[in-house]
Amino acid sequence: MELVKQARAHVSRLDLSAAQAARLDGQAHAARAVWNLLHAYFTFRQGRFAMLKDCDAAIRQARHEIDWMGQLPAQAVLKAYRQAWANFFNPDHPAGRPTFKARFRSRLAVDVPQARDLQIKRLNRRWGAVNLPKVGRVRFRWTKDLPGVTKGGPAGRITGARLVKDAYGWTIVFRVECEVPAPAQRSGPSVGIDRGVTVALALSDGTMREHGPWLSGGERERLRRLEKKAARQRRARTPGEPTSRRLARTNAQIAKARATAKRRALDWQHQTTTELATGFGVIVVEDLKVMNMVRSAKGTVEQPGTNVAQKAGLNRAIAGEAWGRTVTLLEYKTADRGGQVVKVPAPGTSQTCHECGYRDPGNRAGSVFACKNPVCGWVGHADTNGAINIVNAAGTAVSGRGDLAVGRSVKRQPPRAA
Known part of the structure; x- marks a missing residue:
């Protein structure tokens, strides 16, 4: 029987303390800063694209000179940046041209390129544990058996992970690679x-x-009220001043309501x-x-x-x-x-x-x-x-x-x- 490699992603919710979440936020902002520095160095260096080996050398030098550069795997950022350009030049890929990442309009993410650093272990029926660099041991919600972790589980291996933050908090996306039988060709219907x-x-x-609607009538009304409240708070804010805590809290509530609608839409799309x-x-x-x-x-x-x-x-x-x-x-x-x-x-x-x-x-x-x-x-x-x-x-x-x-x-x- 012919076997083919199948790459998939498995998403699980992380159970973080306030201190651990703050450390992950710091790593994500540092990764965004490294991305922006890489993009500036790569695109504006002497009016031409820099070589990737030059970017790698610049990152290694910066890690010795800048303290916060040592708080994350900066080489993983370079790998992701290189892949972004490869996707852009791939005619079959819908990715756009890599650009700078804004602080408040980009999704916070941290890459864990090596699977051996994770040390995944199942704790009980509902929870597992994983090691995160610079964060420590963290629990995650166990919703599906991971290859190579539990006895009798699916055959395959975990090649790495990516930590992503949304309105509900941090999640971990395991990169899973399995060998499955090649599917039999179907011609119809x-x-x-x-x-x-x-x-x-x-x-x-x-x-x-x-x-139907992704939000119930009550949820839509609550979202409408929150958006009006945020508009009033923005009008009361003096231009140039930082965002108040009240406005930030209102924005977080709006983001969570919209994330709920997006999750329901994605669930319907997957089932359909x-x-x-x-x-x-x-x-x-x-x-x-x-x-x-x-x-x-x-x-x-x-x-x-x-x-x-x-x-x-x-x-x-x-x-x-x-x-x-x-x-x-x-x-x-x-x-x-x-x-x-x-x-x-x-x-x-x-x-x-x-x-x-x-x-x-x-x-x-x-x-x-x-x-x-x-x-x-x-x-x-x-x-x-x-x-x-x-x-x-x-x-x-x-x-x-x-x-x-x-x-x-x-x-x-x-x-x-x-």
Whole structure:
């Protein structure tokens, strides 16, 4: 049986004391400062990019001259910085160009590159313990067996970890590498998925995957009150003065409420994409440029935009659905099961009738699609029509990931009635 290496991440919540959390905060800010120094040295040194060996030498020298540089594995920051440039130059990777990290707009993170430093041990059914550099022994929530730690657990090894802070506190992300049997290739069934705002996911088989609000009515009202409270506190703050403790506390409460919504959205996406990857062998989606779709409509002083408020609301709705993350989850889950995600060109899928191929912007009115071709006259849900067009366009795929050949034509599906 052929075995393949599978790299995954396992996230667990850390149980830190106030002193340990403060030390991790200090390490994360130091790592951010090292990143910014590296970026300045790498991009502005004598008007050209510096060599990585020069960056490594500069870091080693700085660790002897600057005290706080010794409080974290600075070489790990260099490794992450180098990988960021590699992702940027990789045409198949969506990463942007590395830039400076702002203090209040960047996520705090500390990398632990060596797994041998962790010394992971399970304490009981619910908790495990791990060693963190410069912090000490820390408990973490045990939610899943880790390879190489417990007897009879999954085969594999832990290659390192990354500590990440969000509104709920610090978490540890274990980098896990396992050898699993190569999945058997699957050629079908195939399905097209139309991503939307009113309907989250519309499938070409006529079904839909929808969700309710991520926050309850009471939670949304509390978030609204907190945002109004923060606005009042910002207006009362004298420009140039540091943020008051009250405003910082209000901002933390807002961040926690939004993090709750994000966690629920991610949980729904994981469950839904797992169901789709298990049920279908070939999943066809549109090749959407989401970053271009959510650009602001304000325009410039010379050419101001129109319907700015409506476009801003649409941008928030698109960002809340996280269309790109949905495809990312589908790609690796279908590949694990021997399937494939195929991307097809997006233009025309929502305006073309799947029955007769007649294309007209007037075919669609909201969620209703009514073909203007007098010979056809098909009427049905607009998102379902778009999903059928998407799966029928699989032969013109622009990209594909999985065990099937990239760009391989998928058997076109016959038109389906509403």
